[in-house]
Amino acid sequence: xxxxxxxxxxxxxxxxxxxxxxxxxxxxxxxxxxxxxxxxxxxxxxxxxxxxxxxxxxxxxxxxxxxxxxxxxxxxxxxxxxxxxxxxxxxxxxxxxxxxxxxxx
Numbered sequence: 001x002x003x004x005x006x007x008x009x010x011x012x013x014x015x016x017x018x019x020x021x022x023x024x025x026x027x028x029x030x031x032x033x034x035x036x037x038x039x040x041x042x043x044x045x046x047x048x049x050x051x052x053x054x055x056x057x058x059x060x061x062x063x064x065x066x067x068x069x070x071x072x073x074x075x076x077x078x079x080x081x082x083x084x085x086x087x088x089x090x091x092x093x094x095x096x097x098x099x100x101x102x103x104x105x
Contacts, residue, residue, distance in 0.1 A: 034071045034072065034073045035071060037071075037073040038050065038071045038073065038078075038095065041076070041095070046096065047076060047095040047096045048095060048096070048097075048098050050069055050071075050078065052098065053069075053078055053080075053093050053095065053098050054066075054069070054080070056098050057080055057091060057093060057098075057100070060100075061082050061084075061089075061091070063084055064082035064083060064084040064089065065082065065083050065084065066080065066081075066082055067081040067082060067083055067088075068080075068081055069081070071095070076094070076095045076096060077092050077093060077094055077095055077101060078092070078093045078095055079091070079092050079093075080092075080093060087105060088105065089103060089104070089105050090102075090103065090104045090105075091103055092104075
């Protein structure tokens with residue numbers, strides 16, 4: 001009787017874990033999709049490469065530590081994240097022009 005209980009418990013655990021893994025994988029694919037979209041647009045010449053945007057924006061944020069970018073393919077914009085004196089600042093940049101389109105703290 002014990003082997004059957006162990007088998008059923010293991011089966012339930014496997015099903016539970018697989019249902020959690022699917023949404024996580026989908027979320028990772030979305031992130032890769034945005035990164036891939038940014039790369040394709042930059043290669044096509046319709047927007048600036050991330051390194052060019054960073055080259056333009058980072059000098060304007062003197063004294064802040066750059067934490068990294070995020071790309072929004074719908075808005076075609078980068079959100080650059082900075083921290084200074086314990087406060088996080090987001091700088092939104094139009095990927096087509098390199099212009100700052102917003103700041104938030």
